[in-house]
Amino acid sequence: MNKNSAYRTNIIGGDEVSAVSFDLDKRMIHETNTLFWDTEGNDILGAISLPLYGAFISEEVCQLFGDVSGRKVLEIGCGSGQSLQYLGERQASELWGIDLSENQIEKTRQHLTGHGLSATLICSPMEEECGIPEDYFDYVYSIYAIGWTTDLEGTFRRIATYLKKDGVFIFSWSHPIHKCVAVEDDKFVFKKNYFDESWYSVTLGENTLTLSDRELSTYVNALAKAGFVIEQMIEDSDEEIMQSQNNDFAKKAKMLPVTFVIKARKL
Numbered sequence: 001m002n003k004n005s006a007y008r009t010n011i012i013g014g015d016e017v018s019a020v021s022f023d024l025d026k027r028m029i030h031e032t033n034t035l036f037w038d039t040e041g042n043d044i045l046g047a048i049s050l051p052l053y054g055a056f057i058s059e060e061v062c063q064l065f066g067d068v069s070g071r072k073v074l075e076i077g078c079g080s081g082q083s084l085q086y087l088g089e090r091q092a093s094e095l096w097g098i099d100l101s102e103n104q105i106e107k108t109r110q111h112l113t114g115h116g117l118s119a120t121l122i123c124s125p126m127e128e129e130c131g132i133p134e135d136y137f138d139y140v141y142s143i144y145a146i147g148w149t150t151d152l153e154g155t156f157r158r159i160a161t162y163l164k165k166d167g168v169f170i171f172s173w174s175h176p177i178h179k180c181v182a183v184e185d186d187k188f189v190f191k192k193n194y195f196d197e198s199w200y201s202v203t204l205g206e207n208t209l210t211l212s213d214r215e216l217s218t219y220v221n222a223l224a225k226a227g228f229v230i231e232q233m234i235e236d237s238d239e240e241i242m243q244s245q246n247n248d249f250a251k252k253a254k255m256l257p258v259t260f261v262i263k264a265r266k267l
């Protein structure tokens, strides 16, 4: 199991897939992933939205946001718009969202309109300057979107500028240990080197997506460099949600973290 093997196995969602490594090329990654999310993205990977942070962790139990009434919130990678709806219905005063995909932005717009809500929505890669105000937001959050960035440290620095002092940044992503282990005949099999952060490409359906699985320490260190202090980190799956599902994914979640959530504060 090489650290930088060209052909390897990866875990996407609950499934094992074949992947091909390649060098980081930001423009190419954005083009590939925009196409993925403009077409089949959500149909293949599904929406992951508040109150859920991932398949087995819920805001209803964790209460990381607390009372958002009167607060300005920005979602990075707003996707389906369901998380913005969740916070809008809890009286957040302003809803903002950015997403790489025009199709996802349109979905968010339609979803919010259907629920009597409106938001400022911007189609842009999260890595780039896109006119979002600085020192403005009480909360910036992201549900399963941060890991798509081609520049983690730059993205965290940018998010820090959007937040007011003491503002809160909450994000969830696939736990990197989950990305290494597959379930085979009731056994847990290590399939990928945890330390391998190289970019890889996977074909799902008619489309290709490009990703990198970063170590947990890469996220923690990038937050520290961007001026955040971590207040809480969640790895445990919720017992009740796991018990309600009887599949390999739930079996795996009982043995290792499949999602991590971090709540950090801008110093």
Ligand SMILES: C[S@@+](CC[C@H](N)C(=O)[O-])C[C@H]1O[C@@H](n2cnc3c(N)ncnc32)[C@H](O)[C@@H]1O
Binding pocket: 033, 037, 045, 046, 047, 048, 049, 076, 077, 078, 079, 080, 081, 082, 083, 098, 099, 100, 101, 104, 124, 125, 126, 127, 142, 143, 144, 145, 148, 149, 150
């Ligand atoms: C797994 S979805 C999750 C989104 C959301 N939580 C939902 O419920 O649909 C990931 C989202 O991130 C967006 N995305 C991917 N790469 C991005 C980037 N570099 N900048 C901004 N958004 C990106 C995709 O277009 C997609 O909408």
